[in-house]
Amino acid sequence: MGVTHISTGSPFEAQIGYSRAVVADGWVFVAGTTGYDYATMTMPDDIVAQTENALATISRALIEAGSRLDHVVRVNYIVPDATEWPACWPVTSKAFAVAKPAATMISAGLQNAEMKIEIEVTARVAP
Numbered sequence: 001m002g003v004t005h006i007s008t009g010s011p012f013e014a015q016i017g018y019s020r021a022v023v024a025d026g027w028v029f030v031a032g033t034t035g036y037d038y039a040t041m042t043m044p045d046d047i048v049a050q051t052e053n054a055l056a057t058i059s060r061a062l063i064e065a066g067s068r069l070d071h072v073v074r075v076n077y078i079v080p081d082a083t084e085w086p087a088c089w090p091v092t093s094k095a096f097a098v099a100k101p102a103a104t105m106i107s108a109g110l111q112n113a114e115m116k117i118e119i120e121v122t123a124r125v126a127p
Contacts, residue, residue: 006064008057010038021061026125028065032078032118033057034110047079047116051088054119055095067123070098074122082107084116099123 005019013020021030035050036043038057044050055069062068075096079085085105096103101121110118 004065006061008038008061010036011041020057021065023065023125028062028067028071028121028123028125030058030061030121030123032076032120033061034115034118043114045114047084048087048091050116051091051119054117055091058119058121059095062121062123065123066125068126069095069123071126072096072099072101072121072123075101075103076120077103077105078108078110078118078120079105080107080109080116088117 004023006021006023007013008020010020018031020033021028033054034043035047035053036057037053044053059069062071075092077085077088077092079088082105085107110116
């Protein structure tokens with residue numbers, strides 16, 4: 001079984017040297033994804049809107065990989081300001097209502113100050 005690389009066209013992918021997602025051996029590994037709207041390369045100010053954008057980008061990458069949010073088994077959230085994290089819960093609980101993945105939230109700095117959340121997932125390819 002080969003390896004498939006998926007790109008969203010983000011300039012960061014080319015500049016830093018990574019794929020949005022990699023499919024290997026029935027698994028989909030999605031890179032840490034922030035809240036940019038890649039169509040306009042804009043970043044909302046609000047962490048909830050950033051969470052929605054990140055999950056939409058992740059969802060598109062998973063679909064291209066032959067998976068979907070319902071097949072996520074692991075999710076990592078990175079949030080610089082932990083006090084903002086609870087505002088994201090309605091969005092994340094809806095996105096992962098079926099999958100109920102193992103999850104971790106880490107509070108740490110991100111690449112750019114405008115980034116309020118980064119989300120990384122691991123999923124199975126859909127059966």
